[in-house]
Amino acid sequence: MATTSVSGGGEVRLAGICRSYGDTQVVRDVNLIAASGSILALLGPSGCGKTTTLRMVAGLVQPSAGDILIDGVSVTGQPVHKRNLGMLFQNYALFPHLTVRENVAFGLAMRGVPKGDTVRRAKEALALVRLSGFEDRMPAALSGGQQQRVAMARAIAYRPRVLLLDEPFGALDKKLREEMQIELRQLCNELGLTTILVTHDQEEALILADQIAVMRSGRIEQVDNARAVYERPISHFVADFIGTSNFIPASIVDMRDGRMTLRSTAGHVFESTVPNDFSIQERVAVAIRPESMRLTPGELPAAANRLTGTIVRSLFKGQVLSVWMKPHGQAELQPELQVSIPIEDAARMSPQPGETWSAQWSAARTLVVREQ
Amino acid sequence: MNETVSLPLRITVGIILALVVAPLLVPVLMSISDTPYIVFPPQGFTLKWYGEVLANPEARGSFLFSLELAAIVTAVSLLLGVPCAAGLTRYRVAGQDAVLGLILSPLIVPLIVTGVALLQVFALMGWRATLMQLVIGHTVVCLPYVIRSVSASLLLVNRSLEDAAAVLGAPPHVVAMKVIWPQVRPGILAGGTFCFIVSFDDYPVSMWLADGNHFPVPLYLYTVIERSFDPSIAAIASLMIFFALLLVLVIEKVFGLSLARLAS
Numbered sequence: 001m002a003t004t005s006v007s008g009g010g011e012v013r014l015a016g017i018c019r020s021y022g023d024t025q026v027v028r029d030v031n032l033i034a035a036s037g038s039i040l041a042l043l044g045p046s047g048c049g050k051t052t053t054l055r056m057v058a059g060l061v062q063p064s065a066g067d068i069l070i071d072g073v074s075v076t077g078q079p080v081h082k083r084n085l086g087m088l089f090q091n092y093a094l095f096p097h098l099t100v101r102e103n104v105a106f107g108l109a110m111r112g113v114p115k116g117d118t119v120r121r122a123k124e125a126l127a128l129v130r131l132s133g134f135e136d137r138m139p140a141a142l143s144g145g146q147q148q149r150v151a152m153a154r155a156i157a158y159r160p161r162v163l164l165l166d167e168p169f170g171a172l173d174k175k176l177r178e179e180m181q182i183e184l185r186q187l188c189n190e191l192g193l194t195t196i197l198v199t200h201d202q203e204e205a206l207i208l209a210d211q212i213a214v215m216r217s218g219r220i221e222q223v224d225n226a227r228a229v230y231e232r233p234i235s236h237f238v239a240d241f242i243g244t245s246n247f248i249p250a251s252i253v254d255m256r257d258g259r260m261t262l263r264s265t266a267g268h269v270f271e272s273t274v275p276n277d278f279s280i281q282e283r284v285a286v287a288i289r290p291e292s293m294r295l296t297p298g299e300l301p302a303a304a305n306r307l308t309g310t311i312v313r314s315l316f317k318g319q320v321l322s323v324w325m326k327p328h329g330q331a332e333l334q335p336e337l338q339v340s341i342p343i344e345d346a347a348r349m350s351p352q353p354g355e356t357w358s359a360q361w362s363a364a365r366t367l368v369v370r371e372q
Numbered sequence: 373m374n375e376t377v378s379l380p381l382r383i384t385v386g387i388i389l390a391l392v393v394a395p396l397l398v399p400v401l402m403s404i405s406d407t408p409y410i411v412f413p414p415q416g417f418t419l420k421w422y423g424e425v426l427a428n429p430e431a432r433g434s435f436l437f438s439l440e441l442a443a444i445v446t447a448v449s450l451l452l453g454v455p456c457a458a459g460l461t462r463y464r465v466a467g468q469d470a471v472l473g474l475i476l477s478p479l480i481v482p483l484i485v486t487g488v489a490l491l492q493v494f495a496l497m498g499w500r501a502t503l504m505q506l507v508i509g510h511t512v513v514c515l516p517y518v519i520r521s522v523s524a525s526l527l528l529v530n531r532s533l534e535d536a537a538a539v540l541g542a543p544p545h546v547v548a549m550k551v552i553w554p555q556v557r558p559g560i561l562a563g564g565t566f567c568f569i570v571s572f573d574d575y576p577v578s579m580w581l582a583d584g585n586h587f588p589v590p591l592y593l594y595t596v597i598e599r600s601f602d603p604s605i606a607a608i609a610s611l612m613i614f615f616a617l618l619l620v621l622v623i624e625k626v627f628g629l630s631l632a633r634l635a636s
Contacts, residue, residue: 080535093530
């Protein structure tokens with residue numbers, strides 16, 4: 001095991017940062033804290049401002065307003081090269097004219113580390129990413145995964161306070177990506193590095209991050225731990241972006257003892273026991289994950305959290321059988337209700353197109369989200 | 373590393389190289405002919421024509437002047453061209469395309485027109501400074517080569533390398549030296565080399581601007597052809613060819629001006 005000691009990450013705080021280009025506001029009033037030693041993911045579709053936010057932390061983009069603090073000290077006016085951060089870029093950004101060792105040693109050399117120490121510490125960093133013996137290769141002679149590791153070694157060799165990752169695994173194939181994600185998570189935890197990760201891949205965010213900040217049009221839509229974001233999304237956008245959901249617009253008719261009753265315009269009644277902060281007047285939707293629903297053949301008597309409809313099609317997806325159902329009298333449901341049947345149940349239960357089936361789910365699995 | 377090259381491609385490349393190189397061999401062969409007039413194929417072998425040319429103070433003077441002129445023009449063109457190319461590729465400037473078009477226009481306008489136009493302007497100004505005027509004339513013609521090759525290499529520069537270096541702790545001047553320079557060096561050297569050779573070979577612009585004391589080699593060669601027709605003309609031409617070859621070889625050896633590097 002290499003001897004690089006725990007560097008102890010800094011706490012990163014974004015206080016109301018904004019960035020506009022001309023009239024276009026790319027980042028609007030973002031407030032976030034990445035706790036020391038934790039991994040924070042900025043998750044959102046392309047153009048949501050997540051990369052700009054990361055680049056503001058790095059100092060590559062100046063915020064139009066707001067403040068960025070590391071360990072309570074403002075770094076907003078500090079030039080990039082003085083911030084002592086590590087960063088991984090989407091295309092790795094290895095220096096093509098330098099060897100692997102020279103690449104990894106670059107940050108150390110910039111800090112005036114003596115030559116002998118530089119060589120030793122570059123070696124240690126390469127050992128951490130399991131690339132010992134590659135010191136004298138040129139980056140072009142390495143595979144994508146190896147280049148990614150060199151970039152990683154380069155970013156941690158000088159023990160930065162904070163590690164910034166900009167879609168770091170986008171260029172890798174799925175299998176390698178998963179391996180690297182697990183390795184990265186281990187490495188960050190081992191080194192106690194505060195890490196901010198930018199990604200549009202919800203799975204990557206769920207695997208890597210302690211906290212996920214879902215971004216939309218330059219704003220933070222929701223910040224929570226990975227599990228809570230998945231299990232208690234606050235808005236249609238979040239529920240749709242992380243995982244798959246069926247949405248039914250509804251109005252709140254009753255709230256008591258932690259149980260909320262809602263009604264759709266078609267008159268269906270839903271009940272939810274998932275905690276939320278909505279009040280009676282708000283425009284909301286009921287969101288149900290495909291895997292939360294259970295199907296039974298034929299029609300069932302009307303009740304809360306139950307819909308009857310006609311099967312439209314089914315699709316084998318490996319671990320699940322996805323079934324689409326057109327509910328009776330639910331014109332507002334677009335396009336159709338999607339239900340997942342675990343593949344072990346699919347053998348004894350395979351709904352055919354044209355048949356009438358009923359879907360039901362528990363109040364504990366009925367999510368209530370803000371409509372747009 | 374070496375991919376196999378198909379036979380038709382080899383033949384095509386061979387023919388093209390032969391067409392480019394063969395005409396250059398003709399004056400070289402003529403220059404060693406032991407006859408008092410130019411013949412091809414050469415008869416006998418002698419190097420006396422080279423000796424004669426090198427012993428001739430006029431020829432030596434012209435050659436040295438052309439070297440001096442080309443060196444000044446290259447320096448001026450790089451000094452103007454590199455920042456200009458950087459500005460045109462790295463920033464959005466109003467009228468960018470117009471500026472680029474204007475700079476590149478000497479490539480389109482016949483050189484002889486550029487030369488006579490410059491002469492008119494200088495004459496109207498009543499300005500008499502031949503060296504300066506030659507430098508200006510050549511720079512106008514050479515600048516496009518610098519701008520083109522430097523712009524091309526700047527466009528290939530990977531901007532995220534600069535970001536990476538800065539995040540790693542490199543202040544701007546270190547980023548420029550350690551990250552940008554290695555990437556644009558081939559382009560700057562290629563531009564400079566072209567510039568030097570274009571200036572060294574120029575006839576149509578020099579023709580209008582030179583005088584007896586500032587007499588570049590191509591003009592000298594032309595006057596010699598008018599006066600006599602012995603193989604010393606071929607010797608001068610050969611020396612110019614050797615010089616250009618030598619220049620390219622030295623730069624290739626010292627700086628590695630290979631296409632592979634330009635592309636990577």
